[in-house]
Amino acid sequence: MTGFSDASLRERAAKVVPGGMYGHLNAALHGDAYPQFFVRGEGARQWDADGREYVDLMCSWGPMIVGHRNPRVEAAAAAQQALGDCLNGPGPVMVELAELLVDLIPSADWAMFSKNGTDATTQALMVARAATGRTKALVAHGAYHGADPWCTPGLSGTTPNQRADTVEFTYNDLASAEAAAEEAGDVAAILVTPFKHDSFEDQEFAEADFARGLRALADRIGAALVIDDVRAGWRLDLRGSWEPFGVRPDLTAWSKAMANGFPIAAVTGVDALRGPAQTLYSTGSFWFSATAMAAAKATIEILRETDGPALMERAGTRLREGLAAQAASHGFAIKQTGPVSIPWLSFADDPTLDKGMRWAAACLSEGVYLHPWHNWFLSTAHTDEEIDRALLGTDAAFAKLRAAFGAD
Ligand code: PMP
Numbered sequence: 001m002t003g004f005s006d007a008s009l010r011e012r013a014a015k016v017v018p019g020g021m022y023g024h025l026n027a028a029l030h031g032d033a034y035p036q037f038f039v040r041g042e043g044a045r046q047w048d049a050d051g052r053e054y055v056d057l058m059c060s061w062g063p064m065i066v067g068h069r070n071p072r073v074e075a076a077a078a079a080q081q082a083l084g085d086c087l088n089g090p091g092p093v094m095v096e097l098a099e100l101l102v103d104l105i106p107s108a109d110w111a112m113f114s115k116n117g118t119d120a121t122t123q124a125l126m127v128a129r130a131a132t133g134r135t136k137a138l139v140a141h142g143a144y145h146g147a148d149p150w151c152t153p154g155l156s157g158t159t160p161n162q163r164a165d166t167v168e169f170t171y172n173d174l175a176s177a178e179a180a181a182e183e184a185g186d187v188a189a190i191l192v193t194p195f196k197h198d199s200f201e202d203q204e205f206a207e208a209d210f211a212r213g214l215r216a217l218a219d220r221i222g223a224a225l226v227i228d229d230v231r232a233g234w235r236l237d238l239r240g241s242w243e244p245f246g247v248r249p250d251l252t253a254w255s256k257a258m259a260n261g262f263p264i265a266a267v268t269g270v271d272a273l274r275g276p277a278q279t280l281y282s283t284g285s286f287w288f289s290a291t292a293m294a295a296a297k298a299t300i301e302i303l304r305e306t307d308g309p310a311l312m313e314r315a316g317t318r319l320r321e322g323l324a325a326q327a328a329s330h331g332f333a334i335k336q337t338g339p340v341s342i343p344w345l346s347f348a349d350d351p352t353l354d355k356g357m358r359w360a361a362a363c364l365s366e367g368v369y370l371h372p373w374h375n376w377f378l379s380t381a382h383t384d385e386e387i388d389r390a391l392l393g394t395d396a397a398f399a400k401l402r403a404a405f406g407a408d
Contacts, residue, residue: 006049009037023147024061024374031372033361041068044381046369054369055390057319059377062231065257065312066302067381073260076298081291091290097297101268104304105240107248108268112277114287117230118146120253120265121191123282125150127251127269128189128224131276136184138223139191140171142198145228171196172204174213187223189251190214194232194241195338200353200373202346203338211245224250224273230265231256235312235341235377238303257377262295308380309341315382316340322391330398344375355401362400366393 013036014020020036021027027036037049044067046056059065066073080093098111114120125137137150145151149162167184169177171192181187192214196204218225227249232241234257242249250273255265263286269277302308317340327334332355333348347355353373360372368390370376382390 004037004049006035006037009049031357031361033364035364043067043069044379044383044386052367054364054367055386055393057368057370057376057378057390059257059379060261061374062256062377063259063261064377064381065234065308065379066260066299067379068261070260070299070302070381072302073262073295073298077262077291077295080294083290085291086286086289090288091293093290093293093297094288097293100297100300101266104238104300105252105268106243107240107250107252107270109271110269110274110277112267112269112282113293114265114267114282114284115255115263115292116146116265117228117253117255118148118151119284119287120230120255120267121145121151121226121228122148123280124224124226124228124251124253124267124269125189125191126280126282127267127273127277128226130279131273132188132223134186134188134223135165136187137166137189137191138169138177138180138184138187139166140193140196141168142201143171143191143193143196143228144198144231145191145193146230172207172210174210174217177214178217181217181221181223187221189224189226190218191226191228193228194236197231197338197342197375202335203342203344203375205338206242206245208245211242211247215247215249218250226251226253228253230254231375232339232342234258234300234303234308236309236339238300238309258299259292259296260299262292264292264296303380306380311380312341312378312382313339315378315380315384315387316343318384318387319343319378319382319390322387323394326391326395326398330402332398332401338375341378342375343378345370355405358404359397359401362397363393366396368393368397 010020027034035048038046039049040047044056046054101111102108149158150166167180169180195206215225229241229252233254237243251269253267258264320336320340335346338344350356357372363370
């Protein structure tokens, strides 16, 4: 009917795309059971190229936050698209979106726009360097800040020089950050994610003393504190993910969920960095396209009006409690870590993630798309009914795993 299948697309892609697919969306990294190609999304569901339907607990790795094809976001984007998307300059919507961010985010006195999270973290670092005249970026070991040479976790195609100014500390270990700052000397920025969400590992909340200590350290050494809210942003606290700690960054990088899947990123910053930000030559052919900005405005307005983070917290709590009960009833010891709306599940005594991979594959075959080594994401489209549908699949997957491993 469709004229293609996941297998046939893979075969064709292998001839015309390096490796058939590359980067984090390469299905080969996720386990044999994972489909590579997807054709449709609606609400909390996605369909792969073989027509299989899933309750989507990955939300396209974060961008989807108010449901696939959310009618209000689609209408706002379509209205702008009908007028023009990529014009000779930004549309009025850029000003409206910047005003919305400045109104919503206490640490934002201005906003600059781009396309991807990597653009935003790199641009934030450039602002910090322009402001301080210094070079070094302090980052937590294992943290992902993007795919540019200064931060990509893979070194292929990078030069040692491009990495020389990136210095590491240990997340939640303030003394290690202080020592790294001391050793580096020339620190322009401390970049930090709001919680530790490294791949292949249990997630870890930031300790309040660590968050406050980094703020104090940045102030003491005259560096910029940059929160990389690309992954967590818009799900935990619309004002910024460390606002509950009372920790306000100098700069914040935003992207992923900002426009419900339309491509856009932003850096927001404090007044003192407005001048340095203005000095950057930082731009891109598609950075000021108006459609994604209209989608961002609609997405953020929906999240604000409906208290999106509270809705996702409710969905996440239902999922977490359901999974805990299921694991116990099937006799598995599991760990559920991170915020409930950006959850992850791992099995105790599973250092190779073998159990987790098998369970995730079983979930897939039961119509639930989640991930064996990367955190998942929920959206406001995850109603009680959608979570309950997901839990039916996860329960069957635990049963399959129990059958495979035999009784304890
Ligand atoms: N920072 C964080 C915390 C991220 O999770 C990501 C993307 N996974 C990025 C930066 C880079 O964003 P992008 O892939 O849009 O360039």
